[in-house]
Amino acid sequence: MTEEEKEYLKQYDITKYQQPSIATDMAVFSIMEDESTVEQEKNRSAENYRKIPERKMKILLIQRGNYPYKDCWALPGGFCKKGEDVQETARRELFEETNVKNAYLQPIGIFGEVGRDPRGWIISHTFMALMDGKKCKLRAGTDAGEAHWFAIQLEKKEMKKELKEDSASILNEYCLKLQYENIELSATIFEKKEFEQFHEQVTYEITECEGIAFDHGKLIVYAFLALQKQTEQDGKIVFNFMPETFTLTELQKAFEIILGYPLLTANFRRKMADYVIETEEIVEGAGHRPAKKFKRNVGRFYQ
């Protein structure tokens, strides 16, 4: 470095540009059985002794202890510390909340809209995290409030679909419902897609919100749609919900829970055959033919 360069940098005042705070928000998904005793009883009841307990898509939410949005539920997250990569922030926060170190983590969007947080100029980097919920030990309630896994349900209503030669315009309404024991949260999000020759624009807007902090209802929908899309394009991502070994039916159920529609077993198994390896493990004592357990064929995942 020349003297001249040193001098220049010394006089350079980075703070002359206004600086936002950088936050991460995390949509932590996991597929789990309902923990409520009511549900468990139902699953264990004599009539259903053969039935596999139903699992659901869950997302981790934390109740806010402070303004703004006091008492509302929010995605876990926090501010980026100096000397920390955004991805590192996300991983740190994730570990603090769930005690899980190696979850699958993927950036899915940046939300920096003015007014999204009344505390000031805050740009949120939103991540999607996928994990096997059984591995996770939720941090006990602290000042940051209670943390719980909410069952997530997303319904799409097609409001408008106009496909022409030179333009397309699609309008969808998404109804998000989140539920943990007797707590029910909800949000309605409008998705507007406009396409022309040289411009495409997709916008999301919250039109209704019950108990969800900030614009997190929007982020949750956005994250879940990203998960669905990636699952359709390339199912490898789904394995992140599974433990080390699993049955093929468990894996298929995971796909179905994400996609929201059933798959044909025979075809599913053929498609997965390359990605899994049979283990010695067998699940017995379930009132039906025992199932082989499989593990990932890691080498095949990456060609």
Next chain:
Amino acid sequence: MTEEEKEYLKQYDITKYQQPSIATDMAVFSIMEDESTVEQEKNRSAENYRKIPERKMKILLIQRGNYPYKDCWALPGGFCKKGEDVQETARRELFEETNVKNAYLQPIGIFGEVGRDPRGWIISHTFMALMDGKKCKLRAGTDAGEAHWFAIQLEKKEMKKELKEDSASILNEYCLKLQYENIELSATIFEKKEFEQFHEQVTYEITECEGIAFDHGKLIVYAFLALQKQTEQDGKIVFNFMPETFTLTELQKAFEIILGYPLLTANFRRKMADYVIETEEIVEGAGHRPAKKFKRNVGRFYQ
């Protein structure tokens, strides 16, 4: 808003968290003929009067007028202003540099590594922008320096590939070469992919760099790989390089330039048939059978 809430927010000092500067960097790609007179002569020469002039993948770079990396070439970009979404920043910068408003713009990564910029803590949001180069009018050289389209060439060397049942480890070397008239820039980037049961990690590291500012060599490789991957998965993105109407051969060449390998014409045309509509336009006077011109079938792009 309650009084209590107002009070809380009033006392809330957002600046107690250290704040980075937010920048955008843009990898602006376009497919163009070489502009140098030498090349043009070659294309026009008598022997090749039938030949279609060769087009190349280009990326827009700007020569830095100041420290750090004075005189080196950098991706266009700038700092995020208050009241501006990151995406808005990108679009504004893009317009300032190229005079193009509606280019395809996509976020592809966040680079916030410590030490990536000697001026301070700067988090870069990297975007990929695709445009038809003919539409673009480069801003004349100002204080920010000259802007030019550099031909981009990327070569991959596979250094190691270890695929086992329970882990995979892949090491690639990418040699990036950029060229505009007699200016030649280069960089070597190592890509390390490590996969285990519950953890996957991909890292990029610059091991050599000639004339490229900051970590932009890495960003360019990263962006171009993203472009290649998306083209393989779903070719729709390629249409962003094309003008309103084009021949199918032009479109095929665009694919081939991105992918780096030739396609079979018959198959390519069948695959594209749904996405294009024949127009009345015809290209004549080229020493071979005239070509029909097509336009996008916008409605089909979005099902």
Next chain:
DNA sequence: ACAAAAGTGTTAAACTTACACCCATGC
């Protein structure tokens, strides 16, 4: 016996791949 899940086989349809071939033009 029977309900539930585990697991396999078969077929038609759709798509992909590779290659061969003809067409139209300007010099």
Next chain:
DNA sequence: GCATGGGTGTAAGTTTAACACTTTTGT
């Protein structure tokens, strides 16, 4: 005529989708 690109047909191979069917268990 001929080089060059424009454009189409066909057959083999592969993948997908749908459905029917057999196996194994605990109560």
